[in-house]
Amino acid sequence: PKFRHVHIPCVCLSLYLVMELMDANLCQVIQMELDHERLSYLLYQMLCGIKHLHAAGIIHRDLKPSNIVVKSDCTLKILDFGLARTAATGLLMTPYVVTRYYRAPEVILGMGYQANVDVWSVGCIMAEMVRGSVLFPGTDHIDQWNKVIEQLGTPSQEFLMKLNQSVRTYVENRPRYAGYSFEKLFPDVLFPADSEHNKLKASQARDLLSKMLVIDASKRISVDEALQHPYINVWYDPTEVEAPPPVITDKQLDEREHTVEEWKELIYKEVLDWEERTKNGVIRGQPASIAQVQQ
Structure with a gap:
């Protein structure tokens, strides 16, 4: 991204359930x-x-x-x-x-x-x-x-x-x-x-x-x-x-009833799958960046 050097002061440190800590x-x-x-x-x-x-x-x-x-x-x-x-x-x-x-x-x-x-x-x-x-x-x-x-x-x-x-x-x-x-x-x-x-x-x-x-x-x-x-x-x-859209394997998933434990299991499997796809900083199934190709 072109704007990474711009600084917005951190007003309040908040925790969110995302891939990384946001400010x-x-x-x-x-x-x-x-x-x-x-x-x-x-x-x-x-x-x-x-x-x-x-x-x-x-x-x-x-x-x-x-x-x-x-x-x-x-x-x-x-x-x-x-x-x-x-x-x-x-x-x-x-x-x-x-x-x-x-x-x-x-x-x-x-x-x-x-x-x-x-x-x-x-x-x-x-x-x-x-x-x-x-x-x-x-x-x-x-x-x-x-x-x-x-x-x-x-x-x-x-x-x-x-x-x-x-x-x-x-x-x-x-x-x-x-x-x-x-x-x-x-x-x-x-x-x-x-x-x-x-x-x-x-x-x-x-x-x-x-x-x-x-x-x-x-x-x-x-x-x-x-x-x-x-x-x-x-x-x-x-x-x-124009990057590829996220892959949704089951579009009817949220229309079905699941117990809390079943949702936990589904989320856990999703996290494992994401970690597997992003090993070594490369997202499998998506085109590599120019920098990665040059390496």
């Missing part, structure tokens, strides 16, 4: 004054991770700052897959999944949803990193919807026609809001100074936010499109973005 979660990083390089690089890593999940048919469904951890060298990891589901799962896709502040409109309104439900969550996280506070701090799911439309505006009739009749009746009976422009929601003063080195600007960050925080999921930016956005693609590395 802080994103809740703590949000309180720091990040420049454009750090902000865009952290978002790039989030999007890379989500792309690989989606490539494997997995929707995270619970992306939030406390589920994202960072090392002092800007390495980022996504945690907590307790609510993740395969896109083709037979389980009911309940709306009570994503932590309320980061719930996409299609989840709040009980609509069907696809992989880009995670993109809305990333947009909420990015907004929080820019503002230093939660963008849509709803007290319940109704108040959450109100917070969204108060700021982004009441959606079009085209979107409302996608709702089931009872939900549409409720939404149509709410006061109509014009919403605010993204220049008003995210004025230049909230952003760091424009970057001279990578030519990153507040206008680019705001444009990315405006494409992720779209109420109608069919018009929301995809993960692939976000990775190509000018605010993100300065870090684009094909070996990272």
Whole structure:
């Protein structure tokens, strides 16, 4: 990765059940004054991770700052897959999944949803990193919807026609809001100074936010499109973005009932398999790096 030399101070040493010890979660990083390089690089890593999940048919469904951890060298990891589901799962896709502040409109309104439900969550996280506070701090799911439309505006009739009749009746009976422009929601003063080195600007960050925080999921930016956005693609590395997706041998595993002891055994076997595949620093089944080939 290109950004390993950049230092984010360690605010709090937290232990996480991951492959290595991380320094802080994103809740703590949000309180720091990040420049454009750090902000865009952290978002790039989030999007890379989500792309690989989606490539494997997995929707995270619970992306939030406390589920994202960072090392002092800007390495980022996504945690907590307790609510993740395969896109083709037979389980009911309940709306009570994503932590309320980061719930996409299609989840709040009980609509069907696809992989880009995670993109809305990333947009909420990015907004929080820019503002230093939660963008849509709803007290319940109704108040959450109100917070969204108060700021982004009441959606079009085209979107409302996608709702089931009872939900549409409720939404149509709410006061109509014009919403605010993204220049008003995210004025230049909230952003760091424009970057001279990578030519990153507040206008680019705001444009990315405006494409992720779209109420109608069919018009929301995809993960692939976000990775190509000018605010993100300065870090684009094909070996990272286009790496093979994780292998899932049994996509129906989480749909079957297991005892705690059976889950322990499955996890133990998975760890042993991973250790075997990564002996000598090489992940078997994946292409070797250029450095390893040269050796």
